[in-house]
Amino acid sequence: MNVFDAINTRRSIRSFQDKPIEEEKLQRVLDAGRLAPSAKNTQEWRYVVVKDAELRRKVAVAANNQYFIAEAPVVIVGCATWADYILSCGQLAHSIDVAISMDHMSLQAVEEGLGTCWIGAFKEDAVKKILYVPPEMRVVEIMPLGYPKFQPDPKPRKPLEEIVFYDKYQ
Amino acid sequence: MNVFDAINTRRSIRSFQDKPIEEEKLQRVLDAGRLAPSAKNTQEWRYVVVKDAELRRKVAVAANNQYFIAEAPVVIVGCATWADYILSCGQLAHSIDVAISMDHMSLQAVEEGLGTCWIGAFKEDAVKKILYVPPEMRVVEIMPLGYPKFQPDPKPRKPLEEIVFYDKYQ
Numbered sequence: 050m051n052v053f054d055a056i057n058t059r060r061s062i063r064s065f066q067d068k069p070i071e072e073e074k075l076q077r078v079l080d081a082g083r084l085a086p087s088a089k090n091t092q093e094w095r096y097v098v099v100k101d102a103e104l105r106r107k108v109a110v111a112a113n114n115q116y117f118i119a120e121a122p123v124v125i126v127g128c129a130t131w132a133d134y135i136l137s138c139g140q141l142a143h144s145i146d147v148a149i150s151m152d153h154m155s156l157q158a159v160e161e162g163l164g165t166c167w168i169g170a171f172k173e174d175a176v177k178k179i180l181y182v183p184p185e186m187r188v189v190e191i192m193p194l195g196y197p198k199f200q201p202d203p204k205p206r207k208p209l210e211e212i213v214f215y216d217k218y219q
Numbered sequence: 220m221n222v223f224d225a226i227n228t229r230r231s232i233r234s235f236q237d238k239p240i241e242e243e244k245l246q247r248v249l250d251a252g253r254l255a256p257s258a259k260n261t262q263e264w265r266y267v268v269v270k271d272a273e274l275r276r277k278v279a280v281a282a283n284n285q286y287f288i289a290e291a292p293v294v295i296v297g298c299a300t301w302a303d304y305i306l307s308c309g310q311l312a313h314s315i316d317v318a319i320s321m322d323h324m325s326l327q328a329v330e331e332g333l334g335t336c337w338i339g340a341f342k343e344d345a346v347k348k349i350l351y352v353p354p355e356m357r358v359v360e361i362m363p364l365g366y367p368k369f370q371p372d373p374k375p376r377k378p379l380e381e382i383v384f385y386d387k388y389q
Contacts, residue, residue: 050221050222051220051221051222051330052220052221052222052225052251052326052327052329052330053247053250053251053327053330055222056251056254056255056323056326056327057254059254059256061256076379077223079379079383080223080379081222081223081226083376083377083378083379083382084226084227084229084376085226085322086229086231086337088337088339090374090375092376092377092382094382095382095383095384095388096382096383096384097384097385097386097387097388098383098384098385098386099385099386100385100386101386104386104387113307128388136339136340137283137339137340137341137342138339138340138341138342138343138346138358138359138360139343139357140314140339140357140359140360141311141314142339144310144311144314144315144318145314145315145318145337145339145359145360146318148314148315148316148318148319148322149318149319149322149337152255152318152319152322152323153226153322153326156222156226156323156326157222157223157226159222160221160222160223167256167258167315167319169258169306169307169308169310169312169315170306170307170308171307171308172307172308173308173309176308180386180387180388181387181388181389182388183388186388187309187310188308189308189310189315190308190310190315204260205260206253206254206262207253207262208253209246209249209250209253212253212262212264212265212266213249213265213266213268214265214266214267214268215267215268215269215270216267216268216269216270216271216274216350217267217274217350217351218265218267218298218350218351218352218353218356219351
């Protein structure tokens with residue numbers, strides 16, 4: 050599957066089959082994230098890959114009771130070390146770097162026939178406690194991973210004319 | 220090219236050929252960004268696509284004199300509206316959403332035979348002034364886009380064992 054097809058067929062999946070993920074597929078998804086670029090090549094991402102059913106349930110509860118998260122056989126919890134580094138443009142490096150790395154994963158998942166969903170609605174302290182993530186680290190995004198029950202329709206997107214400007218923003 | 224090959228052959232390109240980008244390639248790269256997911260489907264990304272040579276030079280100067288940026292025939296400046304929205308996990312939504320969208324672009328660029336580089340080292344206020352970006356918006360990343368002069372060697376990455384933990388961070 051080429052890159053554009055993966056981007057175009059990716060959906061936010063909120064309903065997963067009760068079917069395990071082949072280990073080689075999971076490893077390729079993680080490897081896709083591993084190969085991502087990061088500020089100063091810091092690679093500050095750390096991933097807690099949650100397979101244990103009771104821990105998945107606890108993470109789903111900490112994610113504002115989004116129970117579908119626990120349906121997925123694997124829940125990838127994207128964390129960051131070196132979390133106070135600010136780029137000279139004013140952005141937190143780890144937020145951008147972890148997002149790039151997890152986006153790699155989400156597109157590789159499509160290629161593997163798997164589905165994901167970006168979850169930013171969760172209680173960070175609760176997730177840290179459940180997974181023993183040290184306080185000085187950040188938890189950036191949670192991404193359930195599994196075989197989708199079905200392919201949802203695409204969500205609407207603004208046309209390019211609304212989001213792209215040439216030479217000057219106007 | 221499949222997703223994994225695009226991820227695996229992507230490099231940070233800091234040297235560009237003096238060769239224009241075919242318009243249909245540029246539009247597919249932008250479209251790849253347009254199709255990205257975002258918190259509440261906000262699509263808060265706005266892109267200033269800088270083609271004018273003098274403006275590219277000014278942006279390169281504002282990016283701490285990284286002159287190679289101006290070598291690229293196109294410089295994509297990733298901005299965000301709705302920049303104060305904080306996800307319940309504590310992260311700024313726009314930083315993550317713009318990173319996801321620009322990561323889509325960077326991988327589509329590979330598929331098109333083009334190169335990119337993530338630039339987070341720039342003076343945000345100066346870039347805003349050059350491109351007439353309103354003060355309440357943010358400039359998140361700058362991404363030069365063009366045909367690479369050469370394919371650099373891959374940078375080292377930590378092995379999966381250093382960045383992936385199962386069920387608990389330890």
